[in-house]
Amino acid sequence: MLLSLSIKNYALIESLEIDFSNQFSVITGETGAGKSILLGALGLVLGNRADLTSLKDKEQKCVIEAEFLLSNYNLQPFFEANDLDYEDKTIIRREILPLGKSRAFVNDSPVNLQELQKLGGFLLDIHSQNQTRELTEEAYQLEILDAVASNLDTITKYQTILARFKTKQRELKKITSEKEALEKEHEYHSFLLTELLNANLIDGEQEVLEEELEQLSNVEFIKENFERILAIANEEQVGVLVNLKEIKLALQKNSPFAASYTTLNERLNSSLLELEDIFEECNQNNENILVNPERLEFVNTKLQAIYNLQKKHQVDSIAQLLIIQNELDNKVMKVDDLEFSIKKIQAELQEVTKQIDELATTISKNRINAVPKLVDKIKYILAQLGMAEANFEFDIKNTVNYFPNGKDEASLLFSANKGTDLGLLKKVASGGEMSRIMLAIKAILANYSKLPTIIFDEIDTGVSGEIAIKMGEIMKEMSKTMQVFAITHLPQIAAKGNLHYKVVKRSQGETTISELLLLTPEERIQQIAEMLSGKDVSESALQHAKALLN
Template sequence: MLQTLHIKNFALIEHLHIEFSNSLSTITGETGAGKSILLGALGLVLGNRADLTSLKDKEQKCVVEAHFKIGDYNLQEFFSENDMDYDDVTIIRREILPSGKSRAFVNDSPVNLQELQQLGNFLIDIHSQQQTRELSDEAYQMQILDAIAGNRDILAAYKQQLSAYKSVQAELRKLQEQKEALSKEQDYNAFLLQELLSANLKSGEQEEMEQKLEKLSNVEFIKESIARALAIANEEQVGVAQNLKEIKASLQKISGISGEYNAFYERVSSLLIEFDDIAGELSQNFEKLSDDPEELERVNQKLQLIYSLQKKHSVATVEELLAIQEALDGKALLAGDIDSAIEKLAMESGKHKAQADDTAALLHEQRQRAIPVLTEKVTAILSQLGMPNARFNFEVKTADTYYANGKDIMSLLFSANKGTDFGLLKKVASGGEMSRIMLAVKAVLAEYSKLPTIIFDEIDTGVSGEIANKMGDIMKGMSRGMQVFAITHLPQIASKGEQHYKVFKTTQGETTVSELKLLTKEERVREIAEMLSGKDISDSALNHARALLN
């Protein structure tokens, strides 16, 4: 419930601090006195957007602060999920700075407007003419029926099941799209893979083949060069080998004189051994050299194949081609994996669908049971409100579509008078009838669920006399289990409040200010008398006012 409201520098309000009771409070005042301003300020703490036009003094910030007693609302989980500090008496503060920047706080912790709006839905239900029009909305009608049916837990289970089903369905569609894309590429990928496999590529093969091609293409030149080298090395009289042997023999003669000459001798001996090995290997290599046109052709073809594949796949090495080959092979395996994953998800989807179907069927059954209860209670209240022949026909049919609240489609048909046919509520009910129907619905809902504080903003539009008196009684009855505010122009309703506030304007110098005052017993008599007879209050009006209050 709303305990206190503090407003500073908002519209025509300079400063206002007021406390409220937990029962029925009525608010009256002349048209334009500021009742809408009061609702606008309250709307700020519920998350409505604001701008600089909200500031009375453009140089000062606007502050609206409300204290709510929420111990009975079971909101601990909501506060935890939104990382807010919970307190049984929660303070919501909204500030609008002269710069236009807006700030919101819940128990002194900063929050964004979305979080504030979500919290506000649990705290206050402002019933305006706009919300009366919501009664024509199928989703709102279904909410009413679900409240009477006690479907809260079943709806929560259905929403979880539907969310799981939609999530799996989305994943399934994604895999099916992947499979379709892979299928389109499958033949071409298979061709590319087979082409690479047939090439029988090996890492480092390109460099090896290029060296082999160079060697085979220059066999004669190589043979000539090696033969010349061997001739110089092994010539009998002046060959390099013979000269090295003579050098070795000369150094051997002096190697024993000192370590220095022995070192020269050892080095030349090693050099001669190495030179003999080189000459021997060159000789063996020379013997192996021969023209091999077939091998030359084979190496050339393999290299041309490698170059062609590299150009085709826009790469420069055999290693990159092997990586592409591995990726193509992986895609072939992926196609098989996707089939398995699709089969698994299809089974999971079927399970979630069956659960959602079962829960939707239970919701439908519960709603069908609640229809006669809701119809009987609402028509009974409407009878008190001057609509004794009002009749309702709830048509709830199951569709194939999954909606957020089940699989049902609902039509609310209404007839206000005997002998008239049923028609859609939004088409056949007048404004006054809609107001009375909404009040009746709210009164019934108050029996079945813990409603937040409710503010009826001129729900009495289009009614008067004894009907207004009955509306006041109904609101008073609702206030036994919840906090109710009624903004009204009718004395019959104003007289029902435990507390009576008056909104009025005063002029202070060159400034007009709106104020809200809690009326004393005598002030209340005069206010209601004025509502009955106008500014010139008669004795009969005063007596009538006292009678209403008593």
């Protein structure tokens, strides 16, 4: 609800501060007096683009402030989402600086125009004969039906499930793409993995095999040297061991004569034991070394396989090959894992689809059931507005698509006269007809949902007499559940207002200024009389004005 409006230095308005009530307010004034200026100022509050030419004094900034009561609109989530301080009484301020820069604030917090436009959409609806385009839009037509069909809670549940549905779809698409990418290389990865597995790689094996290859390749030479060592050690007359034993015996005989001799004997004894052990090990190695062409070929083949794998994978150790083998194993196994994940997500998606389809079916049935009720209500109001022969039909088609509000597509068909074929509303309805239809729909919606403050801007163009009276009565009835303004040239509508404001234009020095005045009861009679007969008000016009007000 719009509580107050303050305008400074805007167009013909030097300074204006005015409060509003929640009742039906009418605004009148001569053509050019400044009613459009008032709407322009409110448009800036709603986030319209600023224009430097709108400054009255080009040296001073323009400031427009509008105070709204938000308690009935459940806008706390919007304020939280946009990091704004929520107040039941919220002030929106728009400034246009002399250099052309524009700034906007909500409760003194800076906001951009996009945020301001979204917030303004919840608060104020300026409706003129030229602004009925939304009525021709499918989304708005379904919104009307949903209000009458009490679909709003069901649509909220549907949207929650729809968000899950889309999340699962994205997950499925991502994981399927990943699987397809892996499958393209799956065969090659499997080949590489099999090749590595067949090699039976063991960390540290390469060094052992290389040493064994050296031994097997030089077995005869090694055996020849071992045999020579053993021959030298065990020669009966001049063998190393024979001579050392003789030396040991001699040292042993000298041991009793000096401690140093005993030490020499012990050292030689230790050396002799070590040499005997060495020669014994040489003997064992000599016996164990055999010419083995088959083993030589095996070792050589395996080493060559290792070298080939290292070259292929551009590494230089078995440890690195085993890392690659593990990575390939993970890639090959991941395809199977992804297949399992895909089946799991598909099952979840199937369940979510079932839930969302059930909700969409409920929404669609409710809409179809609401059509006769809505059409009857629109026709009833339009009959009072001089369109007794008007006919409507909602063409609702269920689709396989998931829209934000269900799975339906809808078209509103209309004919203004009996015997005329129904056609798409946007193609067959005139501007005046669209205005009356919109008024009828707004009047109906006022009983089903909390609408923002609405300003009807001369939608009564081309209307007079009893129809104008009925228009005024409809607007006044709407004001019981919402705040309604009507900018009008018709005395019949002006007389229905609970409050009457007049836009006046007057000269002040060298400039012209516009003002918005709240009329007293006596001033209202005079104003309505002037609307009936012109500036020269007759007694009959005054009586007619009083009659309209009564």
